[in-house]
Amino acid sequence: MNVKFSNRMEKLKTSEIREILKVTQNPEVISFAGGLPAPELFPVHEIKKISSLVLDEMGPESLQYDLTEGYVPLRKQISERMNRVYKTELSEKNILIVCGSQQGLDFSGKVFIDKGDVILCESPTYLGAINAFKAYEPEFIEVPTDDFGMIPEELEKILNQRHDVKMIYVIPDFQNPTGKTWSFERRKKFMEVIEKYKIPVIEDNPYGELRFSGEILPSLKSLDNLGLVVHLGTFSKTFCPGLRVGWICASEHILEKYILIKQGADLHTSSFSQRIISKMLENYDFEERLSKLKELYKKRRDLMIFEMKKKFPKNLKYTNPDGGLFTWVELPEGFDGRKFLEECLKNNVAIVPGGSFFPNGGHENTFRLNYSNMSEEKIIEGINRLSKVLNEFEY
Amino acid sequence: MNVKFSNRMEKLKTSEIREILKVTQNPEVISFAGGLPAPELFPVHEIKKISSLVLDEMGPESLQYDLTEGYVPLRKQISERMNRVYKTELSEKNILIVCGSQQGLDFSGKVFIDKGDVILCESPTYLGAINAFKAYEPEFIEVPTDDFGMIPEELEKILNQRHDVKMIYVIPDFQNPTGKTWSFERRKKFMEVIEKYKIPVIEDNPYGELRFSGEILPSLKSLDNLGLVVHLGTFSKTFCPGLRVGWICASEHILEKYILIKQGADLHTSSFSQRIISKMLENYDFEERLSKLKELYKKRRDLMIFEMKKKFPKNLKYTNPDGGLFTWVELPEGFDGRKFLEECLKNNVAIVPGGSFFPNGGHENTFRLNYSNMSEEKIIEGINRLSKVLNEFEY
Known part of the structure; x- marks a missing residue:
């Protein structure tokens, strides 16, 4: 048929x-x-103990429908950690909990992209993002990228020529697939171009906390004076992927669009998973x-x-x-x-x-x-x- | 900004x-x-015991990335129960696990609807479905509906006039919002019209197992000779909503489209939630x-x-x-x-x-x-x- x-x-x-x-x-x-x-x-052992604790302390609430935005204590923990590690200035009102940062990619396509709109990305870029965005039928333009990140002059050249660019997707830290990290200089120059052209940026950061050498660099979000950067984070690489908990940080007027999308997409992320991670952060040493x-x-x-x-x-x-x-x-x-x-x-x-x-x-x-x-x-x-x-x- | x-x-x-x-x-x-x-x-008490058991028996596997389609034993359990209760003939290959049946609604819009396409629905219909579908910019046509369900003659009249109908959304059991249930006669007549016009049907069934009086009626899926019905189920009303586990049943050539969408949307549903529910079904008396x-x-x-x-x-x-x-x-x-x-x-x-x-x-x-x-x-x-x-x- x-x-x-x-x-x-x-x-x-x-x-x-x-x-x-x-x-x-x-x-x-x-x-x-x-x-x-x-x-x-x-x-495994910690999650076993914490699962019991969550059910003992919070009972049915941890298994009931939840706010679309996510569990408030977890959103506070995330914003506080983001501020400490990535030098942002966020509160829980800037955080939406999602089912892994992959969901943040899908939602970004949904919030910004109409058929035929242009998405700029690094060259190469994350395969899973390409697949998520394709559902919204964009045109991709790959911005020339070297060992220090996306090249700002090349980005500006494209933004001068094309007026249908709706969003820029980047992974500045330990990029998938190349493993490369943008330099601090590059981040600043990139944000200067962004603020000139006022295009929303999706900063995908699943690996940022897994740095073996050198210092963690300020995130694009921390350099974002105009509220143009949407930062995606996840616990998949720092705790485990199977609980499917990630988050989206954005200025409130952008985040409210993502919250609308989350309502229609799946109402909210697992109440139980969110509480397990919140308690883990509270009771164990994350560092x-x-x-x-x-x-x-x-x-x-x-x-x-x-x-x-x-x-x-x-x-x-x-x-x-x-x-x-x-x-x-x-x-x-x-x-x-x-x-x-x-x-x-x-x-x-x-x-x-x-x-x-x-x-x-x-x-x-x-x-x-x-x-x-x-x-x-x-x-x-x-x-x-x-x-x-x-x-x-x-x- | x-x-x-x-x-x-x-x-x-x-x-x-x-x-x-x-x-x-x-x-x-x-x-x-x-x-x-x-x-x-x-x-609560059972989930506490089962969470421990899952982590003891399956260890890290229950917290790792998982197949997009879902946990195979759970898909088998669902197909077997569907066959018993709703008289379908499904195997695990017809089941995709999703984050609550709300996600099945969003995916249905994504799989079938281009801007301007027509969705037929009961009048009234579920608000959360309207919101999910709206993201794909359809036109809604409400099909006149009485105490026995959608009226087949009215449905046929519309299908005769409009050739841009892409999907029909219905809730035949204890409908949200009316609480009404389609009669068996109505189901059969509806499916006759469907098979004549060959339009995909989304059968949303979150409440079917919660019948206080009378017998459970055959689902539309069980009357579906041509593989046109996509049936949505959930554990939100029979176990608890907070684990966010639902499912989509469809013929394989339709389900493969939903699986593609699931990959891009969030990779897969929580490995841990799926295993908890599977073990609950195994170790406790669901009836x-x-x-x-x-x-x-x-x-x-x-x-x-x-x-x-x-x-x-x-x-x-x-x-x-x-x-x-x-x-x-x-x-x-x-x-x-x-x-x-x-x-x-x-x-x-x-x-x-x-x-x-x-x-x-x-x-x-x-x-x-x-x-x-x-x-x-x-x-x-x-x-x-x-x-x-x-x-x-x-x-």
Whole structure:
């Protein structure tokens, strides 16, 4: 039976990563493809204690319908932490709780984008954001991006030419997929351009707290004098993804649009998940938790980069990120990342070809590696396998 | 700072119910306005035990990223129960887990509706569905509806005239807001029309299991020979709303579109919530739980209807539903439901004016009453207050 779907459905396809992840369910495969945090550090024991405590102390309230905006004490905790860590000036009135920051991406498309509107993004950018935005049928323009972030002069050139730009999407900290972080200088210059042209900015920040070296830099939100920046955060990488709790920070007149969208989309985020996270923040040392995470991820990044240096061919480049979960590999023109993946899978190792991270295609001579989810032993063996394939692969 | 939002944002306004509920936070107010289940029957103690069990038995897996489709054992449990209760023939491949059936409404708009497309619905229909669909900028046509459901001849008349109908939204069991249930005859005739015109149907069924009298009737999904019906279910009314777990049942070629949308919208529903519900279904007697719920709600419905009969003016009509959470009151033309609400709030009692349940306006001479959430004592006192206002109100 052929039924007629909406036009947007023609543009959507399943995330390449999701499809690769299905193959990597096979325990023989060493997967650097996903973006999963290390499960061995999930606070299983603590969540067990806290779940009981929440139900004992708050009873049925923790299982009832809740405010669309989210649980007020959690929104206060988030705004206070944001102010301390990212130098913002927010109150709970600037916070909406959502089901992971992915939901913040979908809502951003819904709040700002009509069919044909332009979204500017880094080149490359996060695949999951491209997929979320595509449902609103935008045109993507990739802004030239170097090791320090989006290039402000290039951004300004585009904003001068195009008057249908509705939103700019960026990941300034430990970007997915490249692992790169914008410099402080770049952030300031970017915000100068933004304030001149007055375009809303979606600042996606899932990895910001996972910094192994150097100091956390001020967020774009903290440099936002006109209330143009919508900042997305999440507990998926710092606690665990399975509770699906993230947040949106924005000035009140923008946030009220997101709240309207949240009402229609799913009424509110799980009352129980929100209270578990709020109690966790209250009863456990979050800094200590972050230290452990950063220690493990730094060890794995160091090991992966060390093994790559030792074994990878010399004609490729890769990033050595100061935080986050990913490194990004660039090969000479002519390298075919998708064909390369096929060879990798024959050798029981998985990567994500980089092409999917460019909304307008091209750049098949790249791939992304994740170092957070595999044990040290598997990182060594996985890089062995990858090196073998790379050395035999023709391009 | 004025930023430019998408066109859809102009059409969205906050749900009237949400705004009324804010006023009714005042403990002096007796509220028949919401649609909250009775918190005194939430399985707090059981969820406490089950949460521990899930974390003990499944550990980090229950907190990690999950399949977009949902937790396979829960999808099996749902399909088996659907087949038993609603006479469908589904497997887990027909089930997508979502964040409450409200998310199923939003996704239905996204999957089927382009700007200007027509949605047919009952008259009146669920306010939360109207709000969810509005984000996709449809035209609503209300199909004349009587005590037995949507009138098939009227439906066919519209389908003959309009060729831009993309979807039909209905709530055949204990409808929100009227409490009415479609007869079996009506269901069969409706499906005959549907199969002739081949239009997708969204069958929203949050209350179906809460039947106090008579037998559960076959769902539209069970009468769906061509795979046109998308059935929405939820645990919000049978366990508790705060875990935000509902589901979408559809034929595979339709469900795959919803799965794509789910990926972009929020990746997946809480892994932890899904496992809690699955274990609850496994370890506790669901039928016993339903019996208790139905017993309490029947008692409250009986009491509310008894009090209304005794005290309300004789020139109004109301439904006496066989299940669900609501009764619907109709007054003579000229009665102004919104002004009436203002008077009610002055007397510390709340209702929802019926006008909001008609997507194209009008019908202000109606209101909705909820009987599931207030104690017996409050039902008596609340109907007293309402009667007083009604008797003094001019129309």
